[in-house]
Amino acid sequence: MYPKNNLKELEKQIKIDLENFNIPPKDWISSVNNNPPIVIIGAGMSALCLAFALKIKGIPCVLFEKKEEGYEGAWLSPALMENLRSPKNLTGPALISPSLTFQAWYKAQFGLTQWDELEKIPRVTWHRYLQWFKTITAPKIHYKHELIDLIVERKSIKLTFKTENEEQIYAAEHCVLAMGMDSLSSPNIPNYASHLPQKFWEHSYAGTDYTRFKGKNIGIVGSSAGAMDSAATALEHGAEVVEILCRTDDFPRVNRSKAASNQGYLSSYAYWSDTQKWDFQYYLKKEGTPPPFGSTLRVSKHENAYFNFNETIDKVVIQSNKLHVYTEQHHFILDHLIFATGFKLDWTKNIWLERLQHQVKKWKEVYTPEQSQSYDEMGEYPYLSPSFEFTPKVDESLDVSRLYCFNYNAHMSQGPLVGMIGGVAKGAETLAEALAKKIYIEQYGTQINHVKASEDFELQGDEWITDKTYRNTKRKIE
Ligand SMILES: Cc1cc2nc3c(=O)[nH]c(=O)nc-3n(C[C@H](O)[C@H](O)[C@H](O)COP(=O)(O)OP(=O)(O)OC[C@H]3O[C@@H](n4cnc5c(N)ncnc54)[C@H](O)[C@@H]3O)c2cc1C
Structure with a gap:
């Protein structure tokens, strides 16, 4: 077939x-x-x-x-x-x-x-x-x-x-x-990046050429699907090390948007009360969305990929052409940062x-x-x-x-x-x-004038004869 x-x-x-x-x-x-x-x-x-x-x-x-x-x-x-x-x-x-x-x-x-x-x-x-x-x-x-x-x-x-x-x-x-x-x-870029020269960072959806990351130490900020995609692409293009820096203590595990998805949800959402919409969107934002299973494996199969949780970046300074990225717990020395921080x-x-x-x-x-x-x-x-x-x-x-x-x-x-x-x-x-x-x-x-002006005749008027002679069933009243 x-x-x-x-x-x-x-x-x-x-x-x-x-x-x-x-x-x-x-x-x-x-x-x-x-x-x-x-x-x-x-x-x-x-x-x-x-x-x-x-x-x-x-x-x-x-x-x-x-x-x-x-x-x-x-x-x-x-x-x-x-x-x-x-x-x-x-x-x-x-x-x-x-x-x-x-x-x-x-x-x-x-x-x-x-x-x-x-x-x-x-x-x-x-x-x-x-x-x-x-x-x-x-x-x-x-x-x-x-x-x-x-x-x-x-x-x-x-x-x-x-x-x-x-x-x-x-x-x-x-x-x-x-x-x-x-x-x-617009791309969501953290404030601390504003003082960094552009050559040291980019957004994950910048659409740049990743071959330039060969042999480099790359930091990926974020835990989204985009973070995994950027990390994997950098690794596949020969990055020396990829450090994934997540603010949270874990990845979200359940995709709540997917769990919500059914025909009733699609048909009704626009008619929910404002309170219902706010409650639910707030819940989705707080829960977050896990990076896709396949995309996560695409990264974790590389030995030089590192998943770091609880790493909120406090400051970034440049020394000897390297980025020194400070969190509460650690100090990372990197060549380039990719912000997978959404829009x-x-x-x-x-x-x-x-x-x-x-x-x-x-x-x-x-x-x-x-x-x-x-x-x-x-x-x-x-x-x-x-x-x-x-x-x-x-x-x-x-x-x-x-x-x-x-x-x-x-x-x-x-x-x-x-x-x-x-x-x-x-x-x-x-x-x-x-x-x-x-x-x-x-x-x-x-539209109504068009209806009134229509000459789309279904009957022409010659489909019947009116002047036939009277027959017995119909008599004129005198
Ligand atoms: C990386 C990625 C992965 C995704 N994966 C999935 C997935 O697996 N499943 C899923 O359901 N959804 C996914 N999405 C979400 C969504 O389905 C896609 O973003 C999808 O492309 C949305 O289609 P769109 O037409 O709304 O926007 P787009 O596909 O982004 O199209 C917008 C178009 O507008 C044009 N444009 C922009 N600005 C202007 C302008 N000023 N003047 C004229 N043209 C302009 C752009 O060039 C573009 O062609 C993904 C999104 C991304 C970014």
Whole structure:
């Protein structure tokens, strides 16, 4: 049933699946200037899935991506892991067509036996799958267009893109931020690094060349998945020693997000009370997430890898071109530090976010947690509607609700519908449904006039005869 090298057959099947579902449906959007009403920033997994969900609803959209074609998303760079953490049978962005899943794509190329033998999805294979998904679902994408400014206006969002040769301005009726971690966050770099020359340190997602770590002593700060990926990559590139410096006394052992994941969680989270959302997100942050099993083994199999717990860095000084890293208990002498310390929300990272933060509500303006659960960073996240819309802080006439946060930074409000493969389909369907409702209601007058002006005659008037002679069953009343 799944012979090898049968991708062409699968693609034929998808064509039939889509036809049987009447996709694309008939056009119904009226456009003022022929521009699609929806602009999506980014062309990673979230953007592709949303574009497909919109296509199913007959809503045109256009994507703007800063990278060149073929390199979208985080998977080729800066990601360093060998395999995805997620299970191989995830359905990802496939939405209505089982033939569009990773599983179908993989089996069609490599056969059932190889599928059965596959334990985890290799990172680059996942990237290739997403590229194929993009080809099949065929969204309109402008590459090498980096969003550099965004202004919320009364009835639109004004976007400025940097392209190879010029700046371009685009007025979007609705704009979705699907730029992954780049959307509202910056790398989380500890304060003590600010005085260190850049050549001595980097963030784990800097996407640099690890061959330069050959023969060097490398410190990895953090205990995340990214810490393991950076440590393993440095070791595989010939690092002399890798010291992993963890603040905690142990790794978390249970992945609580995975434990929470089921259809009820996906469907209900956006409708939880603010208290429930805060409680649960606070719990997840305090619990932490274990680094993946395979990634941890990828490091621990190296004899020159050292796991150090309870090592909070107090200060770092440079002596004789070496980093001297001091914790309460130890003194490490290293050549380079890699901060696998994740990302933090950063409203000051560019001019448009700096502006936007005064226009949209944040969690801290809506919800005050109990003292024991106070967590400044959580309060900084945008407070979104269940449809991913930003909500206005002061000026209600300013249309911030035309801007949608479809990325990890929506997790306080949207939970599992953002930032993970397992929730992307539900998130995209929810957002596409909301956009369909909103656009129709905005275009109500035009839509109803269209109904009234319709000349789609089902009867022409010549299907019957009215002037037949009277018969016995019908008499005129005198
Ligand atoms: C290392 C790593 C491993 C992960 N592993 C898993 C996993 O195993 N399972 C799981 O469920 N999730 C995983 N995730 C989380 C999540 O699934 C991925 O981050 C996924 O790539 C999110 O897709 P996205 O489209 O939201 O963002 P991205 O894939 O990051 O795509 C965003 C796109 O926006 C573009 N962009 C950014 N800024 C701009 C701009 N200003 N203008 C125009 N374009 C811009 C980027 O170039 C990029 O192509 C992982 C994440 C990382 C970083």
